Amino acid sequence: MVAIKCGKMVDRDMRVIENAVVLVENGKIAAAGAGVEIPAGAEVVDASGLWVTPGLIEAHAHGASEMQDINEMSNPITPDLRAFDAVYPFSEDIKAIREAGFTSMVLLPGSANLIGGSGVVLKNKPAKTVYEMAVYGREPLKMALGENPRRCYTGKFTGTRMANAALVRRTFTRAQDYMRQKEAGKLEKTELEMEALIPVLKGEKRVHMHSHKADDLVTAVRLLREFGLDFTLDHVTQGELIADWLAENKILCVVGPIRIQPLKREMEGVHPSLPGVLEKAGVEFALTSDDNYGIQFLPMTVGHCVAHGLSWEAGMRGITLTAAKALQIEDRVGSLEPGKDADIAFFSGDPLLNTTRCVGTMIDGGFCSRSF
Amino acid sequence: MLAIKCGRLVPVTAPAIDNGVMIIEDGKIKALGGADTPIPTGAEIIDASDRWVYPGLIDAASHLGVNTEPYDFESGGRDGMDISEPLNPHFRAADAINPFDEALERVRRAGVTTAFAALGPGCVIDGVGTAIKLRPAEAACEMILPDTEQLCVTLGDEAIMYFGGMQKRPPRTRMAVMELLRDVLLRAKERAEAEEPPKTPDRKLDALLPYVRGERLVRFECLRADDITTAVTLAEELGLKYAIVGATEAHKVAGFLREHKAPVVIEAVPAGPMRCMTMLEAYDADFATAGILEKGGNLCALTMNEVTLTDVLAISAGFATAYGLSPQAALEALTIGPARLLGLENRVGSLEAGKDADVAVFTGDALLNTSRCVMTLIDGKTVWTE
Numbered sequence: 050m051v052a053i054k055c056g057k058m059v060d061r062d063m064r065v066i067e068n069a070v071v072l073v074e075n076g077k078i079a080a081a082g083a084g085v086e087i088p089a090g091a092e093v094v095d096a097s098g099l100w101v102t103p104g105l106i107e108a109h110a111h112g113a114s115e116m117q118d119i120n121e122m123s124n125p126i127t128p129d130l131r132a133f134d135a136v137y138p139f140s141e142d143i144k145a146i147r148e149a150g151f152t153s154m155v156l157l158p159g160s161a162n163l164i165g166g167s168g169v170v171l172k173n174k175p176a177k178t179v180y181e182m183a184v185y186g187r188e189p190l191k192m193a194l195g196e197n198p199r200r201c202y203t204g205k206f207t208g209t210r211m212a213n214a215a216l217v218r219r220t221f222t223r224a225q226d227y228m229r230q231k232e233a234g235k236l237e238k239t240e241l242e243m244e245a246l247i248p249v250l251k252g253e254k255r256v257h258m259h260s261h262k263a264d265d266l267v268t269a270v271r272l273l274r275e276f277g278l279d280f281t282l283d284h285v286t287q288g289e290l291i292a293d294w295l296a297e298n299k300i301l302c303v304v305g306p307i308r309i310q311p312l313k314r315e316m317e318g319v320h321p322s323l324p325g326v327l328e329k330a331g332v333e334f335a336l337t338s339d340d341n342y343g344i345q346f347l348p349m350t351v352g353h354c355v356a357h358g359l360s361w362e363a364g365m366r367g368i369t370l371t372a373a374k375a376l377q378i379e380d381r382v383g384s385l386e387p388g389k390d391a392d393i394a395f396f397s398g399d400p401l402l403n404t405t406r407c408v409g410t411m412i413d414g415g416f417c418s419r420s421f
Numbered sequence: 422m423l424a425i426k427c428g429r430l431v432p433v434t435a436p437a438i439d440n441g442v443m444i445i446e447d448g449k450i451k452a453l454g455g456a457d458t459p460i461p462t463g464a465e466i467i468d469a470s471d472r473w474v475y476p477g478l479i480d481a482a483s484h485l486g487v488n489t490e491p492y493d494f495e496s497g498g499r500d501g502m503d504i505s506e507p508l509n510p511h512f513r514a515a516d517a518i519n520p521f522d523e524a525l526e527r528v529r530r531a532g533v534t535t536a537f538a539a540l541g542p543g544c545v546i547d548g549v550g551t552a553i554k555l556r557p558a559e560a561a562c563e564m565i566l567p568d569t570e571q572l573c574v575t576l577g578d579e580a581i582m583y584f585g586g587m588q589k590r591p592p593r594t595r596m597a598v599m600e601l602l603r604d605v606l607l608r609a610k611e612r613a614e615a616e617e618p619p620k621t622p623d624r625k626l627d628a629l630l631p632y633v634r635g636e637r638l639v640r641f642e643c644l645r646a647d648d649i650t651t652a653v654t655l656a657e658e659l660g661l662k663y664a665i666v667g668a669t670e671a672h673k674v675a676g677f678l679r680e681h682k683a684p685v686v687i688e689a690v691p692a693g694p695m696r697c698m699t700m701l702e703a704y705d706a707d708f709a710t711a712g713i714l715e716k717g718g719n720l721c722a723l724t725m726n727e728v729t730l731t732d733v734l735a736i737s738a739g740f741a742t743a744y745g746l747s748p749q750a751a752l753e754a755l756t757i758g759p760a761r762l763l764g765l766e767n768r769v770g771s772l773e774a775g776k777d778a779d780v781a782v783f784t785g786d787a788l789l790n791t792s793r794c795v796m797t798l799i800d801g802k803t804v805w806t807e
Contacts (some may be wrong), residue, residue: 066585310524310729311491346690346740353736353790397743403736403790404743 659719
């Protein structure tokens with residue numbers, strides 16, 4: 050049993066609790082809160098001068114692999130690719146990200162392809178193999194609409210947004226036919242691309258849909274709902290133009306990157322005021338850096354969004370509990386609650402302040418780094 | 422006549438004044454002081470009594486104006502870098518500045534009022550950059566600050582990647598990069614020192630004359646430790662006035678830099694290994710580098726080395742203060758430090774009587790990400806207000 054004496058603890062409602070205690074046993078949180086007694090014999094971690102938060106979570110990342118290994122720009126429809134096959138556990142990025150307080154993230158394929166393949170949810174543990182890091186049963190399908198597929202395959206059947214939508218629709222229609230034939234026992238040969246889409250059609254596997262522009266966001270919802278798919282919209286750069294619509298349609302968003310140069314026309318206007326506008330409209334969202342090494346600057350960026358109208362609570366929730374929800378791991382991580390994994394970050398001050406440093410990271414009850 | 426009532430007035434080169442007052446006339450700062458500073462009758466008053474008021478920020482190594490954003494993958498849109506030839510001392514940023522670029526407005530709104538429009542990094546000599554005032558303008562000549570030209574030289578992986586790697590032609594190695602550079606500089610030096618003036622013009626060599634004479638500054642953009650020391654050695658060998666820009670691995674050669682009193686402009690938050698994914702060599706980034714350079718007396722400015730992202734310059738400098746940089750040094754590295762590097766210290770970089778009225782108004786401490794810029798003045802004119 051480990052007892053963490055916290056200066057300030059962030060609870061599941063993003064309230065800052067003074068002088069709380071977190072109890073950790075067998076890699077799980079046994080108790081957390083202001084009234085928790087420290088049992089006799091418990092090993093005490095004195096974090097009474099620190100902020101203690103759930104381990105931070107990045108809901109749309111491209112770290113943990115070689116950059117060239119994660120964007121397969123040869124075919125717009127590659128549903129059977131798996132990011133699982135691209136994880137490099139010795140990447141220096143993982144260490145930097147972990148030491149910044151991030152304990153979980155998803156490695157997603159890049160956005161060149163309309164259907165890019167499966168991502169992999171990772172615990173950012175020091176590891177020798179991908180097996181020690183992967184959270185099994187959570188391999189969301191990465192899809193993309195907009196300029197990237199258009200640009201990467203101009204001249205082929207993805208030259209326009211019309212063709213992009215048509216190709217997605219054709220592919221899922223073909224997958225529906227394939228699934229019916231398979232269920233009827235009439236399949237003559239296995240097609241791996243189609244096999245990969247069956248759990249998506251069954252709603253067992255979530256789609257992360259890359260889309261920046263307002264029209265792409267709406268197209269994404271139209272397409273994905275036609276096939277009854279479970280999804281999040283990722284990036285949502287022009288979301289403020291349709292914030293009410295996103296809220297009315299109850300769409301879970303993964304918003305960002307914010308700290309980035311507008312690399313393409315569809316990213317013009319990217320600004321730290323975006324999350325605040327979405328919050329006021331009632332949109333539920335996680336916040337992302339869309340990065341690898343740069344994931345460590347996400348808390349600083351979120352803090353700056355707070356200066357531009359976002360509430361501190363929504364900012365903190367966007368990189369903890371809602372990020373976990375977007376990755377469908379909120380039953381395990383994302384808040385300091387009994388029964389959840391003991392993934393905990395320790396900060397010298399307010400985690401969203403740019404002059405604060407992460408001074409310790411615990412995953413599954415063990416410190417991966419600690420400098421206090 | 423304009424009077425700004427400030428919650429906190431931060432001149433940078435003098436102690437901050439709570440409840441300060443600043444008087445502006447004809448685009449210049451006329452006076453500044455405490456709450457008892459007389460406000461002339463008839464002066465227009467800006468009430469910033471719950472705000473912090475700073476000199477307009479300066480990025481000493483941006484690519485504002487020359488590299489268009491949003492980036493257009495089809496057309497390129499990077500007018501600040503021409504990789505047709507490796508040596509382009511006769512190229513001028515002044516010919517590539519687009520005063521209507523969207524990034525300029527974005528960055529003005531973050532309190533940045535002056536920037537160096539750097540060329541490259543891609544060639545061995547990318548050309549001559551120039552400082553610009555970020556005032557709303559119809560033509561580049563209204564933004565360019567005269568007599569601020571500096572030569573942009575790039576060492577290390579970039580030229581090797583763009584020429585040897587992409588175009589399969591020299592330079593393919595650091596040796597070839599240095600030979601190209603040394604050769605053209607020595608030829609220019611010979612020309613500069615010739616007893617008889619040259620009979621025929623040579624646009625490349627003539628463009629280098631003020632640099633080999635030590636009249637103007639040569640900036641060496643380099644990231645890896647050995648490239649940094651190579652640049653310092655060459656500059657000393659040829660008697661150049663110089664600065665190192667980028668300098669990601671400067672912490673590895675801090676003793677050398679201190680000994681050689683090398684002026685360094687570094688990225689406020691290092692871009693890190695990701696940027697190197699496309700390059701031949703990775704390099705080590707360390708958030709402590711700015712603080713280490715401050716202690717060695719080498720830090721002259723912090724930069725984003727960017728375009729639109731220049732808008733997070735102040736909070737990125739604040740980030741470095743968590744890793745050993747003092748807040749005062751961070752502030753100077755965004756204001757008076759870059760002003761000195763650009764030879765503009767008599768015009769901008771601090772709030773002092775007689776200087777240009779370039780002012781950034783923040784909700785609080787500009788170095789903290791909990792603050793935001795709410796008003797920007799250039800030459801006494803409000804160019805943006807929230």
